[in-house]
Amino acid sequence: MVGLGHSRGRGKGYMSFSIEAVGIGKGENLPPSILQPTPLFPPVEHKPVPLVMGEEGEYMLALKQEFRGNMKNLPFYVRPAISKKDVERYSDKYQNSEPSDNTIEWNPDRGSWFSLMIGFCPFLSVTDTSLSTRVDKEEIIHNLEVGITLEEEVTSDEEEGEKKKQEEEQQDGEDEYDEEEETDYIMSYFDNGEEFGGDSDDNMDEAVY
Amino acid sequence: MTAQEVRLCGLLLQEHFGEVVERIGTHLLRGGAQNLRTIANETNTPLDLHGACDFGSGRRGPGSPVEYRASCERVLRVLRYPRYIYTAKTLYGDTGELIVEEVLQRGHMTMSNTVKTVADRLTHNMEEGRSMEYSEVVSAFSKLVETHFLQRCPPVAEMGTAATSTTPATPSTPAAPASTAPPTAESNPDCYKLPHVTLIGRGKRRRSSDDSEEQRGGKKAKMDSESCGDEGIYWLVNFERFHQHFRDQAIISAVASKLDQTSSEIVRTMLRMSEVTTTQTAAYTQPLSANEIFRSLPPNYSISRPILDQYLSLLVDDPMEFVGKSGDSGGGMYVVNLQRALANLARATLESVVQERFGSRSARIFRLLLRKRHLEQKQVEDFAMIPAKEAKDMLYTLLSENLVQLQEIPKTPDHAPSRTFYLYTVNQLPTARLLLQHCYKTVANLIERRLFETKENKRLLEKSQRIEAILASLQASGAEPEQLTEVEEMITAPERQQLEALRHHINKLDSTENQVDETVFLLESYIFSTKTK
Numbered sequence: 001m002v003g004l005g006h007s008r009g010r011g012k013g014y015m016s017f018s019i020e021a022v023g024i025g026k027g028e029n030l031p032p033s034i035l036q037p038t039p040l041f042p043p044v045e046h047k048p049v050p051l052v053m054g055e056e057g058e059y060m061l062a063l064k065q066e067f068r069g070n071m072k073n074l075p076f077y078v079r080p081a082i083s084k085k086d087v088e089r090y091s092d093k094y095q096n097s098e099p100s101d102n103t104i105e106w107n108p109d110r111g112s113w114f115s116l117m118i119g120f121c122p123f124l125s126v127t128d129t130s131l132s133t134r135v136d137k138e139e140i141i142h143n144l145e146v147g148i149t150l151e152e153e154v155t156s157d158e159e160e161g162e163k164k165k166q167e168e169e170q171q172d173g174e175d176e177y178d179e180e181e182e183t184d185y186i187m188s189y190f191d192n193g194e195e196f197g198g199d200s201d202d203n204m205d206e207a208v209y
Numbered sequence: 210m211t212a213q214e215v216r217l218c219g220l221l222l223q224e225h226f227g228e229v230v231e232r233i234g235t236h237l238l239r240g241g242a243q244n245l246r247t248i249a250n251e252t253n254t255p256l257d258l259h260g261a262c263d264f265g266s267g268r269r270g271p272g273s274p275v276e277y278r279a280s281c282e283r284v285l286r287v288l289r290y291p292r293y294i295y296t297a298k299t300l301y302g303d304t305g306e307l308i309v310e311e312v313l314q315r316g317h318m319t320m321s322n323t324v325k326t327v328a329d330r331l332t333h334n335m336e337e338g339r340s341m342e343y344s345e346v347v348s349a350f351s352k353l354v355e356t357h358f359l360q361r362c363p364p365v366a367e368m369g370t371a372a373t374s375t376t377p378a379t380p381s382t383p384a385a386p387a388s389t390a391p392p393t394a395e396s397n398p399d400c401y402k403l404p405h406v407t408l409i410g411r412g413k414r415r416r417s418s419d420d421s422e423e424q425r426g427g428k429k430a431k432m433d434s435e436s437c438g439d440e441g442i443y444w445l446v447n448f449e450r451f452h453q454h455f456r457d458q459a460i461i462s463a464v465a466s467k468l469d470q471t472s473s474e475i476v477r478t479m480l481r482m483s484e485v486t487t488t489q490t491a492a493y494t495q496p497l498s499a500n501e502i503f504r505s506l507p508p509n510y511s512i513s514r515p516i517l518d519q520y521l522s523l524l525v526d527d528p529m530e531f532v533g534k535s536g537d538s539g540g541g542m543y544v545v546n547l548q549r550a551l552a553n554l555a556r557a558t559l560e561s562v563v564q565e566r567f568g569s570r571s572a573r574i575f576r577l578l579l580r581k582r583h584l585e586q587k588q589v590e591d592f593a594m595i596p597a598k599e600a601k602d603m604l605y606t607l608l609s610e611n612l613v614q615l616q617e618i619p620k621t622p623d624h625a626p627s628r629t630f631y632l633y634t635v636n637q638l639p640t641a642r643l644l645l646q647h648c649y650k651t652v653a654n655l656i657e658r659r660l661f662e663t664k665e666n667k668r669l670l671e672k673s674q675r676i677e678a679i680l681a682s683l684q685a686s687g688a689e690p691e692q693l694t695e696v697e698e699m700i701t702a703p704e705r706q707q708l709e710a711l712r713h714h715i716n717k718l719d720s721t722e723n724q725v726d727e728t729v730f731l732l733e734s735y736i737f738s739t740k741t742k
Binding site (some may be wrong): 045046048049051052053056057058059060061063064065067068070071074 | 224225226290291292294295310313314315565566567568716717719720721722723724
């Protein structure tokens with residue numbers, strides 16, 4: 001309150017405005033001052049009105065829950081690529097983790113692709129983020145293959161496009177031999193033996209020692 | 210974009226589109242329009258995923274150079290989807306309901322796509338041997354378009370000029386600098402024109418055991434989509450039209466509860482007649498003569514002409530001011546005061562909120578201040594007929610909640626407190642905005658609580674889902690009842706109770722969200738109607 005703690009002894013509780021005007025009478029008990037922040041769940045004096053739950057309400061409730069469930073199955077629901085690792089393995093660096101399903105299954109119609117690709121034009125000029133991981137490269141290759149017509153028409157970014165195409169070919173042709181990450185081992189070095197023993201009865205012509 | 214709105218939008222995006230979209234969306238909402246690179250760098254998402262959410266939500270528009278924008282308002286509409294779908298059901302039956310649901314789920318769809326999907330869904334729910342004709346679905350679709358509930362998307366070319374148009378396919382429009390606002394659907398002259406497409410066929414029933422038929426059907430569907438002539442014509446749900454409908458419904462039910470059924474029928478007739486002539490933001494409808502109203506009344510409401518006149522004068526004299534008289538020609542020209550009606554509805558909402566939270570005496574003070582504008586402390590006590598101490602207490606409670614404001618009127622130029630009037634006042638518009646923000650916060654809290662409850666009982670929910678799946682597969686492969694009961698008993702009785710309680714809580718939270726959304730709609734409409742002056 002104004003001036004309450006700073007009165008210069010001119011009589012108790014001298015304030016710069018007359019208290020009567022605001023409505024506090026003389027000698028009245030004021031409510032105690034607040035010493036701590038208000039509780040997080042203050043007690044409610046008046047209970048809230050109960051919900052209106054008629055047939056309409058229940059139907060809308062069912063609609064809402066169904067809608068939410070359906071949205072989760074649509075391609076618009078993007079799930080982040082969560083890699084659950086119990087222990088970090090050195091071989092993870094050289095193994096392809098599957099790209100998330102959404103980017104592969106999702107095939108919008110031609111008209112929507114057009115509007116999307118317009119948004120993607122500047123995307124082709126970005127080099128830093130897209131070249132960082134192999135996982136991204138897989139997805140970019142997929143997108144590039146699908147939008148290959150648009151890519152051909154972008155002349156200003158031809159240089160980058162060519163560089164990427166070269167890397168594509170390199171990757172496709174020399175699948176096993178990994179030069180980019182600077183190792184001397186072929187891909188099968190990094191197999192951790194989980195796929196072993198799958199195909200046993202294929203080739204019985206060769207002698208088994 | 211207030212903090213509460215952004216928080217609610219984030220939660221809605223997370224529920225419907227996943228966490229990635231939520232991160233990007235919140236970032237865009239907070240920061241305004243940005244281009245792709247900034248978004249990707251700041252939210253650490255790979256660029257191609259961004260494209261997925263950008264298209265799917267359908268609510269961002271490219272600016273120049275290719276900036277992405279998120280619209281808070283558009284995200285908040287998601288809360289109202291069940292209401293839209295239910296309204297379509299009441300107006301156009303199951304077919305209409307499914308059409309609107311499909312278009313809402315996909316953002317935008319071509320007509321042929323919608324018709325096929327809806328026909329398949331309806332066929333799926335029908336009995337064996339019957340299937341849904343495409344023509345019925347097409348007729349429902351065209352009815353929705355005629356009454357403007359569905360409208361075309363603005364053409365892609367307009368959006369494309371904003372980007373560096375390297376593709377020669379983009380037609381060059383004369384507007385060289387791209388407009389900062391994305392083109393609205395209304396600016397397209399063909400907004401409500403149906404494409405000339407003949408769709409002949411029936412819905413296909415999908416059988417899980419008939420794989421070969423599905424494959425054949427799938428190939429056939431692909432061929433069909435190529436032969437339909439409406440590529441590139443996408444349809445959106447016209448939210449404004451739905452809002453107009455909700456507003457009309459609110460006015461009619463208010464009249465019905467204040468006066469009687471017949472007066473509400475008269476108002477309904479008046480609103481129906483002015484559906485096409487009234488613009489979105491009009492303060493009142495076009496004047497209608499009493500003769501016209503008399504002719505357009507529904508046939509089962511046969512009231513005589515003098516009684517209609519009496520009802521109309523009753524409506525005009527009513528303090529709620531829903532209907533006004535604007536002239537005397539043609540037996541009296543009457544208008545529906547839309548803006549006034551919305552303001553009154555919002556005022557009634559505010560009053561009822563104060564009543565439920567603080568009691569009827571505080572509500573009395575609040576109503577008093579609304580009507581008398583500015584009152585001194587003493588006057589409040591006198592007019593409200595409440596003892597001084599309690600009146601003071603209530604006033605201070607309302608003041609601390611910001612529902613009531615204090616206005617100083619100085620008598621002397623030096624604003625000496627002893628010589629200043631302190632008047633209490635209520636401003637309806639800022640109070641409505643405050644309550645709207647409270648509503649957003651409420652809905653966000655409800656969603657969070659629901660997510661929390663689901664997370665707490667995740668283990669139990671997963672277990673029950675697994676057991677249901679096992680039961681379903683057992684039943685499909687024809688198991689004996691003993692096996693089924695054995696599987697059912699895998700869930701113990703207390704767990705069953707817990708599941709029941711959980712389901713009950715979640716349903717309650719969900720339906721509360723729907724109800725709060727009704728209040729949100731009223732307050733939003735009121736605030737919007739005052740903005741456009």
